[in-house]
Amino acid sequence: MPNPLPAVREQLVRQVVHWSAAVDELGDLGRFASPQAWRALERYLDTAIESAMRASLDRLRRQCALLRARLDAAETEREIAGARRELLSFRRRYVAVETMLDFYGDAINTRTSPALATYLNACDSLARESMRVLLEPLGLRTPAVLTYLDKGLGAAILKAGLRLWDGRSVSPVAAIRLVRHNLHRPTSLLHETGHQAAHLLEWVPELAAALETGVSGEIGRLWAGWASEIAADAYAFVHTGYAALAALHDVIAGDTDSVLRVQALDPHPTGYLRVLLGHAMCRRFFGAGPWDALARAWTHVYRVNDADEISAALLSTSVPRLPAIVEIVLERPYRALRGRSLVDRIDPSRVRPEALQELARAGGGALYRSSDWIRRECLRLLALSGYRAATMPERGDEVLREQEEWMRALGRMAMAA
Amino acid sequence: MPIDNVPRTGASASLTPFLDSYDAAALLPPPPRMRTSAAGDRLHDSYAGEPDAAPVAPSSLRESPFLSEYAESEEEAGDPMGELVDELLDGLHDEELDEAIGALADELRGLVAREPALEAENDGVREAMLRETVAPLVRAAQADIGRAAQAIGALDLGTAGEEEIDAAVDAAPLPEVTSPAFEFFLKGLRNKIKKVARSAARLARRGLTPALGLLLKPLLAKLQVLAKPMIDKVVAFALDKVPEPYKPLVATLAARLRGQVQGAATAVQGGSEPAPNAEPAEPTATTAPVPQEPATPDTAQAQQELDMALADVALAGDRVDREVIESGQVQPVVARDPYADLTRARERFVREITQAGGAEEAEVAVERFLPAVMVALRQGIRFFGRERVVGLLGKPIATLVAPLIGKKNAPALGKILADIGLRTFLHAEVDPATELEVAGQAIAATVEETVRRLAQLPDELVEEPETLAALAHEAFEASVGANFPATLVRSELRETERPGAWVLLPARGRKRVKKFSHVFDVTISPAVARSVRGYGSSTLAGLFRDRLRLPADATVAARVHLYEAVPGTSLAAIAQTEEARGLGSSDAAVWSQIQPLTPEAGLLLLGSPGLGRELPDGAEPSVPLVGQRFYYLEIAEAPPRPLGRESHVRVAVDPRQGQIRLGLYLSEVVAQKVATALRAKKPAVTVVADLRALLAPATGALGHANAHGLVRIHGLRRLGATPARAGAAGRGARQALRRQLGSLALNWAWKHLAANLDAVAPELIAKTDGPEDGVRLVFSFHVPGGLAGVGRLFRGHSHHVSDWPPRAPSRTTLTIQAGPRHA
Numbered sequence A: 001m002p003n004p005l006p007a008v009r010e011q012l013v014r015q016v017v018h019w020s021a022a023v024d025e026l027g028d029l030g031r032f033a034s035p036q037a038w039r040a041l042e043r044y045l046d047t048a049i050e051s052a053m054r055a056s057l058d059r060l061r062r063q064c065a066l067l068r069a070r071l072d073a074a075e076t077e078r079e080i081a082g083a084r085r086e087l088l089s090f091r092r093r094y095v096a097v098e099t100m101l102d103f104y105g106d107a108i109n110t111r112t113s114p115a116l117a118t119y120l121n122a123c124d125s126l127a128r129e130s131m132r133v134l135l136e137p138l139g140l141r142t143p144a145v146l147t148y149l150d151k152g153l154g155a156a157i158l159k160a161g162l163r164l165w166d167g168r169s170v171s172p173v174a175a176i177r178l179v180r181h182n183l184h185r186p187t188s189l190l191h192e193t194g195h196q197a198a199h200l201l202e203w204v205p206e207l208a209a210a211l212e213t214g215v216s217g218e219i220g221r222l223w224a225g226w227a228s229e230i231a232a233d234a235y236a237f238v239h240t241g242y243a244a245l246a247a248l249h250d251v252i253a254g255d256t257d258s259v260l261r262v263q264a265l266d267p268h269p270t271g272y273l274r275v276l277l278g279h280a281m282c283r284r285f286f287g288a289g290p291w292d293a294l295a296r297a298w299t300h301v302y303r304v305n306d307a308d309e310i311s312a313a314l315l316s317t318s319v320p321r322l323p324a325i326v327e328i329v330l331e332r333p334y335r336a337l338r339g340r341s342l343v344d345r346i347d348p349s350r351v352r353p354e355a356l357q358e359l360a361r362a363g364g365g366a367l368y369r370s371s372d373w374i375r376r377e378c379l380r381l382l383a384l385s386g387y388r389a390a391t392m393p394e395r396g397d398e399v400l401r402e403q404e405e406w407m408r409a410l411g412r413m414a415m416a417a
Numbered sequence B: 001m002p003i004d005n006v007p008r009t010g011a012s013a014s015l016t017p018f019l020d021s022y023d024a025a026a027l028l029p030p031p032p033r034m035r036t037s038a039a040g041d042r043l044h045d046s047y048a049g050e051p052d053a054a055p056v057a058p059s060s061l062r063e064s065p066f067l068s069e070y071a072e073s074e075e076e077a078g079d080p081m082g083e084l085v086d087e088l089l090d091g092l093h094d095e096e097l098d099e100a101i102g103a104l105a106d107e108l109r110g111l112v113a114r115e116p117a118l119e120a121e122n123d124g125v126r127e128a129m130l131r132e133t134v135a136p137l138v139r140a141a142q143a144d145i146g147r148a149a150q151a152i153g154a155l156d157l158g159t160a161g162e163e164e165i166d167a168a169v170d171a172a173p174l175p176e177v178t179s180p181a182f183e184f185f186l187k188g189l190r191n192k193i194k195k196v197a198r199s200a201a202r203l204a205r206r207g208l209t210p211a212l213g214l215l216l217k218p219l220l221a222k223l224q225v226l227a228k229p230m231i232d233k234v235v236a237f238a239l240d241k242v243p244e245p246y247k248p249l250v251a252t253l254a255a256r257l258r259g260q261v262q263g264a265a266t267a268v269q270g271g272s273e274p275a276p277n278a279e280p281a282e283p284t285a286t287t288a289p290v291p292q293e294p295a296t297p298d299t300a301q302a303q304q305e306l307d308m309a310l311a312d313v314a315l316a317g318d319r320v321d322r323e324v325i326e327s328g329q330v331q332p333v334v335a336r337d338p339y340a341d342l343t344r345a346r347e348r349f350v351r352e353i354t355q356a357g358g359a360e361e362a363e364v365a366v367e368r369f370l371p372a373v374m375v376a377l378r379q380g381i382r383f384f385g386r387e388r389v390v391g392l393l394g395k396p397i398a399t400l401v402a403p404l405i406g407k408k409n410a411p412a413l414g415k416i417l418a419d420i421g422l423r424t425f426l427h428a429e430v431d432p433a434t435e436l437e438v439a440g441q442a443i444a445a446t447v448e449e450t451v452r453r454l455a456q457l458p459d460e461l462v463e464e465p466e467t468l469a470a471l472a473h474e475a476f477e478a479s480v481g482a483n484f485p486a487t488l489v490r491s492e493l494r495e496t497e498r499p500g501a502w503v504l505l506p507a508r509g510r511k512r513v514k515k516f517s518h519v520f521d522v523t524i525s526p527a528v529a530r531s532v533r534g535y536g537s538s539t540l541a542g543l544f545r546d547r548l549r550l551p552a553d554a555t556v557a558a559r560v561h562l563y564e565a566v567p568g569t570s571l572a573a574i575a576q577t578e579e580a581r582g583l584g585s586s587d588a589a590v591w592s593q594i595q596p597l598t599p600e601a602g603l604l605l606l607g608s609p610g611l612g613r614e615l616p617d618g619a620e621p622s623v624p625l626v627g628q629r630f631y632y633l634e635i636a637e638a639p640p641r642p643l644g645r646e647s648h649v650r651v652a653v654d655p656r657q658g659q660i661r662l663g664l665y666l667s668e669v670v671a672q673k674v675a676t677a678l679r680a681k682k683p684a685v686t687v688v689a690d691l692r693a694l695l696a697p698a699t700g701a702l703g704h705a706n707a708h709g710l711v712r713i714h715g716l717r718r719l720g721a722t723p724a725r726a727g728a729a730g731r732g733a734r735q736a737l738r739r740q741l742g743s744l745a746l747n748w749a750w751k752h753l754a755a756n757l758d759a760v761a762p763e764l765i766a767k768t769d770g771p772e773d774g775v776r777l778v779f780s781f782h783v784p785g786g787l788a789g790v791g792r793l794f795r796g797h798s799h800h801v802s803d804w805p806p807r808a809p810s811r812t813t814l815t816i817q818a819g820p821r822h823a
Helices: A005-026 A035-039 A043-073 A077-109 A112-140 A188-201 A204-214 A219-224 A225-240 A242-252 A255-258 A271-286 A290-303 A309-329 A353-366 A371-391 A393-414 B038-047 B059-063 B068-072 B080-092 B096-116 B115-119 B122-151 B162-169 B180-205 B212-238 B247-260 B261-267 B300-315 B320-329 B337-353 B359-376 B378-381 B386-402 B406-426 B430-457 B465-483 B526-531 B542-545 B571-577 B599-608 B668-679 B684-703 B726-768 B787-795
Strands: A145-150 A156-158 A172-181 B502-505 B513-516 B521-523 B557-567 B628-633 B650-655 B659-666 B709-714 B775-782 B811-818
Touching: A005 A043, A035 A043, A035 A077, A035 A393, A043 A077, A043 A145, A043 A290, A112 A188, A112 A371, A172 A188, A172 B038, A172 B571, A188 A225, A188 A242, A188 B038, A204 A219, A204 A225, A204 A309, A219 A225, A225 A242, A225 A271, A225 A371, A225 B811, A242 A290, A242 A371, A242 B571, A255 A271, A255 A309, A271 A290, A271 B406, A271 B542, A290 B162, A353 A371, A353 B378, A353 B668, A353 B726, A371 A393, A371 B337, A371 B668, A393 B162, B080 B180, B096 B122, B096 B180, B096 B212, B096 B300, B096 B571, B115 B557, B115 B709, B122 B162, B122 B180, B122 B212, B122 B775, B162 B180, B180 B212, B180 B300, B212 B300, B247 B465, B300 B709, B320 B386, B337 B359, B337 B406, B337 B430, B337 B526, B359 B386, B386 B406, B386 B465, B406 B430, B430 B502, B521 B599, B526 B542, B542 B668, B542 B684, B571 B628, B650 B684, B650 B726, B659 B668, B659 B684, B668 B726, B668 B787, B684 B726, B709 B726, B709 B787, B726 B775, B726 B787
Parallel strands: A145 A172, B650 B709
Antiparallel strands: A156 A172, B502 B513, B513 B557, B521 B557, B557 B628, B650 B659, B659 B775, B775 B811
């Protein structure tokens, strides 16, 4: 019987040549995102992403070169088997790197037109500003943000600093998915940046512990499991007030079961409680207001009695504790926040309706056009636009036009020189 | 070879600018003995560290700009033609067109810089490509002027007012062009058309020209014809060439009328003369030189020459050949390229000096290099004459550089310099050939600066060969301090104790700038930011607040990048090629962040005043001066590109009209603060007080010694400006008068605003509502009497003004405009 090793080796050589060529193909980043889309990014954002992509590619190239060298040197059956194992491992790495490149390429490619690119640039700025105001005073660097557009109901984030698919690269930016239906109501951005900020400050474990001990009994552990999402909701609230609650309401307001069912492993609080927690935050910091009507309608449409027995019990037990939970989340000092509470760090009274009205009065006709107002007050402008959209639906078109005007101006400011 | 092994003799280390560890003194001759002539005495004083003080104006001068000598002298102006030309040129000139021409040149420069392949091409290819790029702009400009001329021609010019003419010019939308810089240029040209029409109307009203229609037609025809050569000039600027100046007929005419042919011909060279106050009072070769030589052609030349040509048509109409004007035949733009010559000469010098076997070969290399340095130095030729300089300076300089050169010493020097400098930029190992080149470049830079320093000295100091040799030694030492790392230089010559070296960049190809290899990490307090002044009325605090939108009370962390201008440097090119955050574009909004590194800035930001260079009066960022230093603050919190403009103040004095105009530009940040206060119905006195505080850094510049560019006097644009006979004391008087005029106008402005704020509040608020950045308050003060005398004083004709300063203007108007434009 002829020695099979040369044939095995030959098959391996062909495969390695194939994968080597495939790696070369990956090197053209223009194949993942169009040059126009790359150019539409804020200059330092594209540098950060491209550097990360190229670093992964370089690592893959080195691994490929190593694989070729190993195969070239392989003579014995054992050595050839080792090269084959290496090839299989390389294929996995290739797919991981390709997945990463595809992810960023797709994200960048959502800037399909100059208008959309400008709008998403504005979202990047809003997201970054929302983190800067918390992180900078604490001596932490604000990560770059890449907002991209996708289908679906809810936003999501790939946090900066996390390990990526290849297990080696680190996410260079906070990549935030914004869903199309919420493009003009992007308060969900701030929920996602809340995740990023909490991650950088390591606030979630501390908050979870506080919730577990602060909310007595069985439901304490339940609420502790939701700490990550509660922190993010609280973050959106302190930045944009009622606008965040209204937008959250509209995303969550699905069928009865999805709103009322308590799922043990879901990191999100049950929809029913999430909205009522937002309402409790508004009540605590703003007093009476349009959020009361929202809560009345909410509890009228979604009745605890319609939930399954276990969920109904948990919901009923939780509702009276919401004011206490608000206190734990927003007003209690945390080590992560350097001994201060979240509302000490970001004052929600700046986005109470009276304050927003005062902002509109002070800014007058310049509010949505002046580079000074837009850059200085972009987060409160988002709160104001969201508040007006939520409370004046009959003037929805006008509110939308105003919001587009200032967001496009903000996006243009963020464009590279 | 270790650097310590350079052979030494027992010569005193104090004779060399270098430290013992790099003892070049070994081979140096003793310094020439000082002469005891009058010039020598002054020189000796400067050695003692007490340079002659600049003439100090008596206290009476500081209080009043009018010296008794002016009051006693009775020479009157008596130059109606010269004043008419001045008036016409003032009326034609448009600052926005200057900006547009600068922006166009920046864009074209950026185009070349962005295309590495193009950068490597020869001049002909680059020029052909740029001409092709601007061809659509030329067509659009000519078509727009033609259309506007037709529209104006259709008006009844006997009755049409300025607004009607403006409306006719703006009736059609701007031609569609491909870049914002092209569009800006076309807007500037429309301004020019309007100014041509207004100037012609003024002349017609005074009966100085034929009927308006008969004058306007050839004027606009001329403008249409000259659009192309003007754009060709901009192409030449973008390629760092110097277009030959236009020789206007009116200059000759006016000069003949005054019998001052020579003076006028000099005055119209379009920026070829140094700024009025550029000469140091009593310079020495060791003091840091006040940069004077433009590093790049002044793009303002393009409009100045266009205006001259238009003035030819307007004033010398009967004398010029109409057929030539209207036939479209114009001389092609001829441009020379002194910087390319210098680059080639420098490259040859670097090769020769690094291979030279001793002082004799070095002398040959230096003597071959000096002419190119002199050609690039306007003042060098003016002061010495090329032949004489080469003969007198070649040997002493060669003797001074001899210890650094040759196969024995240059490689070791190059290694040190590459370690401290070039490697920082390349982020890679440097090969021995490059190290050698670096050593040669440092020597070349030292020789160039030595010559520059000598060129600034008054003629009488350099009359004698021995004196010149002594001065060369002095200048060489100081130049070593400026071009070699501190670790190699004697402590008293060091500009800074910080590590680093000046490196010519880019490493390959035509050198565009010198950059200091060390980037400084600094924190800037609000107090320091308020104290560091830039061009005009700019301060760092203004830049931070108005353009970078940083909180007013923030301490700013920044990385400071340092640059030095060499022949061919433009701030646009620095901004284009640098990768520091906030740069990376030749756009004016970007390069205007680069600030002059004055001794004051060097002290406050870096603790090293020696790194700074004085900012000459009237210096403009669009025309960097060779040897001038700059810094750029890289700030992580700043936006990717600056927003809007900084608050500023400008004063324009029109003696003929008896009018002072003060333009107060409120940046978007300041304008919104004011509008917010007005909406809140705060008392006028409070709003004005707050505004005064907000603008204090900018308005404070009116009282600063360097107020030249802030207070502009009409009628001094070209002819008869800044007469030499006024002398240094006259300069002081004019400076004092500028400050006085500025302060006077500002006080009147604040008073008028406080009294009328309630009335103008609705308009002011409305003007801040639009998308334009900021708002402009333009105050026009009509001054009874007085100003005619001021005009004559600025022209150098002595005059006694008995009722100066006026107590209050006879009439004040305030106009409020959205957006930034000059007053």
